[in-house]
Structures are given as C-alpha cells and as structure tokens.
Amino acid sequence: MLRLSALYRYPLKSGKAEVLQQIGLDKLGLDGDRRWMLVDEASGRFLTQRAVAKMSQLSALWNASGGLTLSSPGYAPLEVPLPGGDAELRGVTIWRDTLRVPDAGDEAAAWVSEFIGKPTRLVQMPLERARTTQAGFGKDDDQVAFADGYPLLLIGQASLDDLSQRIGRPMEMLRFRPNLVIEGGEPFAEDGWKRLRIGDVEFRAVKPCSRCILTTIDPQTGERSADREPFATLEAYRKTEEGAIFGQNLINDGAGHLEVGMPVTILE
Structure with a gap:
C-alpha cells in the first residue's frame, strides 16, 4: 500500500526545509511553499x-x-x-x-x-501575482510561486533507496528538495503515474524533474560532494533527453489538506 511518508515545505526558495506533519494546499501548492x-x-x-x-x-x-x-x-x-x-x-x-x-x-x-x-x-x-507554469505541460491556467517550474515535487522513497544502493552510501532525501515523499512502491514507480489522490486532493503528474549540480550540496553542511554524487550516478543510469531524471513535478487540482500517513491512490 502506498502512503504519504514525509512532507516538506521551503518558505524561501533555496533555503532550508521545514519538516511538516500536516499542511493545507492552495492553488500554488503547499501553503507558504x-x-x-x-x-x-x-x-x-x-x-x-x-x-x-x-x-x-x-x-x-x-x-x-x-x-x-x-x-x-x-x-x-x-x-x-x-x-x-x-x-x-x-x-x-x-x-x-x-x-x-x-x-x-x-x-x-x-x-x-x-x-x-x-x-x-x-x-x-x-x-x-503568481507565474504561469511552463507552456506545453499541464493546463494553460496552472500557476506557480517561486518554485523552478511547478508547484510540487514528488519522490518515491524506493527510488532514493535504489540510488543510495548504487552509490554505496545513504543519500539524504533533502538533497532533492521534494514536497511529498511516497513509500510502499517500486523504485521509480512514480515515473509512470499520471494522476493520483492523497486524502481529498487530486494531483496531476505533468513532467519528470531533471536534476542539476544542486543535488551534490550536503543539506546539513552546505558542502559539495567531492565525487559529484549523487548527480554522477543519476547521469549514469537516469539520463534522458530532458537530463538526469529523479522525481515527478505535480500540480494539485484544488485546495485541500495533507497529513503524513495518508494513503495514496493512483488514478491513472
């Protein structure tokens, strides 16, 4: 069974994460994100x-x-x-x-x-004053605050576990700055999801997330990995025309409420 295992908010773009147990959503994603x-x-x-x-x-x-x-x-x-x-x-x-x-x-x-x-x-x-999301992905009236492109980022816990095993040491989830972490699925199952529901909120998966050198910064110390991990390994086995893919960008359809532990239903 899939469930929401972690929630993170980033009030300031590129600042530290807030670890949450519950949060509301508005049309720009998590309240205050x-x-x-x-x-x-x-x-x-x-x-x-x-x-x-x-x-x-x-x-x-x-x-x-x-x-x-x-x-x-x-x-x-x-x-x-x-x-x-x-x-x-x-x-x-x-x-x-x-x-x-x-x-x-x-x-x-x-x-x-x-x-x-x-x-x-x-x-x-x-x-x-919100921005519109990237043309060609999602709907014409989808909006976003100061996130790079989309309101929400989802990552499967099994995907991180798979990456850590390949690298040979544990990688921190916060290197990838997700909002939602889902556990209970296979590695990279989220790549195939198009629509899902958590609680009373439905989400659309609109675009895979291409990663960059930011993933090499240790969220605890601010230091860059000398071996360019995890970006180097992602480039080796997750490279696509869009870049090294890890996680899915989501857009929520409507407001609502999320809480850690909620079941996740894949609709499409």
Whole structure:
C-alpha cells in the first residue's frame, strides 16, 4: 500500500526545509511553499544554492503572522512581516519570467545582504501575482510561486533507496528538495503515474524533474560532494533527453489538506 511518508515545505526558495506533519494546499501548492525569494539588488536576478551554496544553511521559517523568521548560525534571528498592500514592487527575474512582486523592506534587505555578502533583496509572492507554469505541460491556467517550474515535487522513497544502493552510501532525501515523499512502491514507480489522490486532493503528474549540480550540496553542511554524487550516478543510469531524471513535478487540482500517513491512490 502506498502512503504519504514525509512532507516538506521551503518558505524561501533555496533555503532550508521545514519538516511538516500536516499542511493545507492552495492553488500554488503547499501553503507558504516558496513564496519568498532572494534576488540580486542590482539586476533583480534570483539567487539559489546553485551559485550561493551557503543558502543551504539559511533558515527561513513561516511564522504566525504569515511572514518569515530568518536565522542562521552566527546571525541574530529577524522577524520579517508579510509585505502590506503599500509595499514597494520590485522587478525580478526567475529563469525566463520577469515580474513585479512586493519587496520585504530595508531591514530584511540589510540582513540578507550581510548573509549573502553582496547587496540583496528579499521579495514575496502574493497569490494574485503568481507565474504561469511552463507552456506545453499541464493546463494553460496552472500557476506557480517561486518554485523552478511547478508547484510540487514528488519522490518515491524506493527510488532514493535504489540510488543510495548504487552509490554505496545513504543519500539524504533533502538533497532533492521534494514536497511529498511516497513509500510502499517500486523504485521509480512514480515515473509512470499520471494522476493520483492523497486524502481529498487530486494531483496531476505533468513532467519528470531533471536534476542539476544542486543535488551534490550536503543539506546539513552546505558542502559539495567531492565525487559529484549523487548527480554522477543519476547521469549514469537516469539520463534522458530532458537530463538526469529523479522525481515527478505535480500540480494539485484544488485546495485541500495533507497529513503524513495518508494513503495514496493512483488514478491513472
């Protein structure tokens, strides 16, 4: 029997994960998931662990006000409120998308600039300013916040176990930054899923997830693997025209609620 074995949220794009037992969903995926992002102050270009590996040590937890609590070893925590309706709109670029979103203000900017080591701004994604997902996958009105391309990422636990066995040492699931982990299936069973239901929510699998060098960053230490694992092994046995595939991008149809332990039903 398939079941939901883990839930993860990433309030700040490329920041640390929050481990959850339950969570609601809105039209952009998990409530609060990747609704905040760091951008270069001068260019508005988004920042991630690909270029700034130390972001793996940046904790940005959702707080009771709907804002963020920023923290990292050696830095005093900062409570960042949700930007109000009069917040400055900043032009930002994430991949091929250019948009204007609320800036979190100068106090937050000073904190993240000190952490990153160059002038940086913190921005937030309201529901009404969401991006559309990649054309050709999903529906024309599917939307996403600051995740790379799609609202949700699912990985089967058996797939990670298979990869770890091939590498010869355990790999941490958080190297792959999933939202949903499913246990009880065969390795890479998720590659063949088109529609599934968890609790009262239905999901569409719209595109396999092609992986990059970010997977070589240890989520605990922020250090890169000297042997390029697990990316090297993924390239050896999971390479496709789309890249080295690991996990499935999902879109939820409607709002709802998820809780660890829920059964998973494959509809198609």
